[in-house]
Amino acid sequence: MAKVLKTHADSFVVILLGVCILYIVYFQTSLSEELKTGLDSPVLFPKLLAVLLIGLGLLQTIVRQKNIANNDSASVEDEEELDEGVEPNNKRLWIGIAILISFVSVIPILGFLIASFLTMLGLVYLFKKVEWYKAVIYSLTCSLIIWFAFETFLKISLPVGLFGI
Amino acid sequence: MDNYIEAFQTLADPYIILLMIIGVLAGLIIGSLPGLTDPMALGLAIPFTFGMEPLAGILLLLAIHFGAIYGGSMTAILINTPGTPAGAAAALDGFPLTKKGHSKKALQMSALSALFAALVSVSALMLISPILAKVALKFGPAEYFALGIFGLSIVAGVAGKSLLKALIAATIGIFVSTIGADPLFGVERFTFGSYYLYEGIDLVTALIGLFALTEIFKRFQYPQQIDLNKINGNLNNKNKGLNRTEIKKSLKTMSKGSVIGVLVGALPGTGAVISSFLSYGEEVRSSEHPEKYGKGELNGVAAAESGAIGTESAAFIPLLTFGIPGDVATAILLGAFTLHGIKIGPDLFNGSSNLLLMIFMGILLLEIFVFLAGWYGSSLVTKIVKVPNAYLFPVITVLVVAGSFALMTSLFNVWVTLFFGFLGFVMIKFGYPLPPLLLGIILGPIIEHNYLLAISSTGGNIFEVISSPIALSILILAIIMMFLSFRMNKNIKRAIKK
Numbered sequence: 001m002a003k004v005l006k007t008h009a010d011s012f013v014v015i016l017l018g019v020c021i022l023y024i025v026y027f028q029t030s031l032s033e034e035l036k037t038g039l040d041s042p043v044l045f046p047k048l049l050a051v052l053l054i055g056l057g058l059l060q061t062i063v064r065q066k067n068i069a070n071n072d073s074a075s076v077e078d079e080e081e082l083d084e085g086v087e088p089n090n091k092r093l094w095i096g097i098a099i100l101i102s103f104v105s106v107i108p109i110l111g112f113l114i115a116s117f118l119t120m121l122g123l124v125y126l127f128k129k130v131e132w133y134k135a136v137i138y139s140l141t142c143s144l145i146i147w148f149a150f151e152t153f154l155k156i157s158l159p160v161g162l163f164g165i
Numbered sequence: 166m167d168n169y170i171e172a173f174q175t176l177a178d179p180y181i182i183l184l185m186i187i188g189v190l191a192g193l194i195i196g197s198l199p200g201l202t203d204p205m206a207l208g209l210a211i212p213f214t215f216g217m218e219p220l221a222g223i224l225l226l227l228a229i230h231f232g233a234i235y236g237g238s239m240t241a242i243l244i245n246t247p248g249t250p251a252g253a254a255a256a257l258d259g260f261p262l263t264k265k266g267h268s269k270k271a272l273q274m275s276a277l278s279a280l281f282a283a284l285v286s287v288s289a290l291m292l293i294s295p296i297l298a299k300v301a302l303k304f305g306p307a308e309y310f311a312l313g314i315f316g317l318s319i320v321a322g323v324a325g326k327s328l329l330k331a332l333i334a335a336t337i338g339i340f341v342s343t344i345g346a347d348p349l350f351g352v353e354r355f356t357f358g359s360y361y362l363y364e365g366i367d368l369v370t371a372l373i374g375l376f377a378l379t380e381i382f383k384r385f386q387y388p389q390q391i392d393l394n395k396i397n398g399n400l401n402n403k404n405k406g407l408n409r410t411e412i413k414k415s416l417k418t419m420s421k422g423s424v425i426g427v428l429v430g431a432l433p434g435t436g437a438v439i440s441s442f443l444s445y446g447e448e449v450r451s452s453e454h455p456e457k458y459g460k461g462e463l464n465g466v467a468a469a470e471s472g473a474i475g476t477e478s479a480a481f482i483p484l485l486t487f488g489i490p491g492d493v494a495t496a497i498l499l500g501a502f503t504l505h506g507i508k509i510g511p512d513l514f515n516g517s518s519n520l521l522l523m524i525f526m527g528i529l530l531l532e533i534f535v536f537l538a539g540w541y542g543s544s545l546v547t548k549i550v551k552v553p554n555a556y557l558f559p560v561i562t563v564l565v566v567a568g569s570f571a572l573m574t575s576l577f578n579v580w581v582t583l584f585f586g587f588l589g590f591v592m593i594k595f596g597y598p599l600p601p602l603l604l605g606i607i608l609g610p611i612i613e614h615n616y617l618l619a620i621s622s623t624g625g626n627i628f629e630v631i632s633s634p635i636a637l638s639i640l641i642l643a644i645i646m647m648f649l650s651f652r653m654n655k656n657i658k659r660a661i662k663k
Contacts, residue, residue, distance in 0.1 A: 009595075010595040010597070014333050017337070021340065021355075024355060028354070038625065039620050039625045039627060040349070040617055040620050040621050040625065042347035042349070042350050042352040042354060043352075043354065045339070045343055045609075045613050045616075046340065046343050046354060046355070049336055049339055049340045049343070050340075052336050053333065053336050053337070053340070056329060056332055056333045056336065057333070059329060060329050060330070060333070063329065088386050088387060089385075089386055089387070090386065092385050092386065093382065093385045093386040095385075096381075096382070096385035097382070097385070097587075100381075100562065100566075100583065101583070103562075103563075103566060104566060104576065104579050104580065104583060107566075107576060107579075108576065112567070112570075116563045116566070116567070119559070119562065119563060120559040120560070120562075120563055123558065123559035123562055124555050124556065124559050126385070127553070127554050127555035127558060127559070128553060128554075128555035130555060138556060139559070142559070142560050142563070143563065146560075146563055146564060146567055149213075150567055150571060153216075154212070154213060154215055154216050154571065155216055156212075156215065156216075156571045156574065157574070158567060158570065158571075159570070159576065
């Protein structure tokens, strides 16, 4: 069972997405009379797309299962498209994502300038161990240049934090 | 004639010239760096064009686009690492030439073929687009609905390994486009009461997430850096350049490649990769000495490069006349046009024909800048590719966040970008191609809006909508195109593998 779930995980997610869309559409239509029927209904397209997603998801499951049953390794699609002959570094991926989410989360508190400096510092270290002063100088310079470019050149005010910058 | 003089005067403005040069150089650098793609560069650059006049903004983006495509070929020739997929064919003979010590010849041939093909392609764009635009003016909602479906046939061309996965991605894309108020009645759909979602998902926000952020996540997981040992001593450009005989010998190849490029580029869903390999294949097939190819034949570089670059301007034919993007880059540029208040479609040829003329002439000028950068800029590219990821990607990450914030001056938009970044990354992980998703987001509103208009005007008769002769022809053409481009794509991939 676990193997089947793993093999078809993406197809099941697609089917589930279709079902969720259908559920939301029916929930919405139950609240509003004007949405219910007709070929010019605003929910016609979402409904069609939901059905299409369910259909395509099912079709993918069947095709893949058939390929597995036929032991047709050539036609069973590779799941990982990212393998570029290099070992994947999942730990670094998760740390990178965490840094990015933290960056966006702390912008309202620290402001864009400080948050971007800290993020860049973290990411420079994540990619390569460099001397601390080089990382600091690089991150600070780049943050200031980006800040300056947006504020002065593009006339777009980037978020300011509790420290007023 | 007055229009041409006015367009020339506008383009001769030092500010515009400077922007184009900056754009070409930026594109060249980005295109030459493996991991940094043309769509990513365009997505990142769009927020920078906000404060600019529409012409300046569009020309900057076009400069980046053209520069990036050419940059991909430069690294393919120099270090056998194509910066963009379209550059792969140029590496077949370009890199063996570099190994033989003829990198300068290869680069100059590549620059010359690119210029030749670009001139042919721009001429085709200038000649064909106005004619097609006149035809498009006769189109009603039913025909535009059919055209939207035709645009979806691109999906087959950018499907990757599985057409089924591409179709799923496109369906998700169309679904994303339905978020927000519906196009006719303004009824809220999937907004969950959020004020931010009422206007729908912003196209540029989605594409920054899909193409820029996804690439960053990929680099987090798969560190990739150019092997500096690959950059050998032949790159100092002290070796001999092209001579007249070599240029003369390659003229026929360039002409053939350019025509192939234009024909392929004008078809939605094809693009530079297919065209460069088709052109290269045709050159090998028609040569008296096919055995020389792949071992350092100058005509091989000419064929690949003219085939790839010939598609560039031709891809604008369906975009400018019908508002249907021919590939991912033109899809992104469509978003940029909209952002600058330029309504793409046949009306563009009536209302703002001067702007269009300036864009056409600007493209010509850009191609000359690309040629000059290619002829003289190889040493710059070899230096740039040595920049470590550790310095490059942190800056890009911050730029992504700043850029997506700038689009709506809202942090909500940044979260939407992050969402699309994750979505794109997960989709790639499971082998789902991203271009169909983007095409779905772009074409969804065109299809839905025109369908609703058409169905309202026919009193709800769906058969009347699809049985108009033009609409029906377009729909049949869409099915044929879908099969054709899927098969062509598969054949090319097989050829690349070989």
